[in-house]
Amino acid sequence: MTMTKFDTPAYQGEKDFQNQPDKLKEQFLASWSNYVNYCTINSQMGNPWTSLYDHPRSWYYDPLVTPVIPASSNTVPIQWTAFPNRINHYFQGLFSHTFGEDATDKLHELADIGPDAFSQKYNITLDVPANPCDPNNTQTKSFGPKGPRGWQDEYCEWSVTRDENGNITAVDFTHENPEYWFHLWRVSPDLVLSLYQEILSQPNIKLEDLYLYDANNNPVIVRETGKPAYNPINKWNSGSATTGLSGGAIHLTSPPNSLGAEIYLGLLPLF
Template identity: 70%
Template structure:
């Protein structure tokens, strides 16, 4: 395989009229997935024990294994947020009664814990450490964000009429990283796609800009264009109307492609406790410290990947094109009203993006749906709220989410003769922390992202930071863990780093402001970064943080580098991100 394809091969459609830009996107996208794969195989040797290496996760760019029906399995889970069921079924049964608790669970899944808590005068909390029953501490139910609680790689926005009846529900499974990369290639195409997906010409380019604390767009040094705000007014929250809201792509912090690949690789390590291999889904998550216990998605993904290794002795990769894909609903769970006439429930269902069946160059099982919509066909004499789902009137979008699954797939390959998978104890804390990188990006972009609470409410840009050969670039921010003021930066030959400022964000998190000098004869391409406090430290590189491009290939911008350290408010935001 020469490259990773875009989700459901969507890039070919999105840039059909602009093939030269499409090629840029597809190359950048393939590189991003490649770096995610490399880092996921590396695991976490910096702050965990028994999480490196993950040698039974392979890259299809290295091992040429063609996905087929025989070596590829679908991994599916229900789209409804299972943590809502797990934590609140008993509580809601006591508070609202046996006849109402299901309705309230669905309402919570639609409107979120903040609005729900205010409406019913409740504070919704969950265990602070669900993997440790002895820890009696609690925390607010999350994740945070406009749709943070919709954490099964499925988010939705509901459109209602003036009477509060549902007239449309949009479901999205698209990862945010794809949209960041599209924006970097062409903001205009992103705007046109927003208008097309939402069927709303009111979407303007400036609506999608990331603004700083003064209300000004943050200009990206590498493009000369304003940065993208993933929780803009048209992709924010569970409600939609002509003036705002909507669900274009995923926003909940756990719903990222990088997290999916990292989880898949982590699950290839067999975990052993009391001389027994752990096979229970939630116990495995706690032992390996990937994902979130009691979700539908993370435990199912981890258990299925782990089973391919343990029960079938297969090395594993997530199947190209790697993405989260919605599946067709079980239409038998719907009951149409008597006024529906000739219309069937299938007539209320539209695939907006993706494919019902794979039309790509390799095998991929089941549906490849990225964005779907439930709405009443034009001219029909009924509303969505007249439809019943599992014998209950349709009041909430989450009732529909209950009727379908989300999927990814894994492709196995036989190991070399005599090769055995790693069997490690549960992940632990090392005696000495090694310094590691959390983020590397221009400081103006970092500070605006913190001001907008990205990565607490959504995801921070996934695009690689670029510098030109033969230039010096100031104002680069590096957030780290386990570093000290004298930590060294190693990008390899031809790259010199000068630390211009340093800030302890908390006891384990640090901010470096650095200047990067790339020699004129530096080899072009991606430069993995290793940090080390002492020359004797083992060095584990993080890929996909810096790329050296040809001199003159970036726009000449008169942007003053931001060299300010974090404010108290921004420090608090970083602590929320990294805790």
């Protein structure tokens, strides 16, 4: 048998819309399934223009088209390390030489506060190869990806709350893809607002805080809906430090941490 639709992760859509009109819920669930199907088809296509042997990806199927019954013979456990492994890859040796026994703690601190703050605090340059696939290329570039939490790029991001003495009092982790929230916003911005307030325990969050603004500080209007666009790195979902005025981790924000990238990378050819 074939699947009829793609469900939301952990059936979260059913939970988020449990107190909403059925029409809104069905609209959201249908939109979500269509988008996941698009990502699946795109990943099956691969990249025949710039990646050798990446098309077609005939070993992957679309469960909305191809019948399949999961069994022990065709499934494997998912293995995943949430810590940004590129930090270990690029800086473990450097930090062992520079910080000695504190190297592991410093790697964790880098993942926490980010390369800019870490470089300034310890007066250290965090450059990486410009082309890691070419060992003869000696050019370097700043460690990235860029963005308020760009360095947290293993599909897990977090934001830390500290007291006046710098002690950690709470850590918010998220591995929710941003597309889920874009779809939520398209159906009901008010629901997005209420979820922000609930998840972050911040009843003072306003709908306007979540708008995308242009250079003149005017809300960017989506032509399709006539309503303000959603800003995925608004002040309540930005950076790795949480205060009473800003910060928090609602969903992923690092450029590589998108649903399309997750599905696409999961289908890379094993050559």
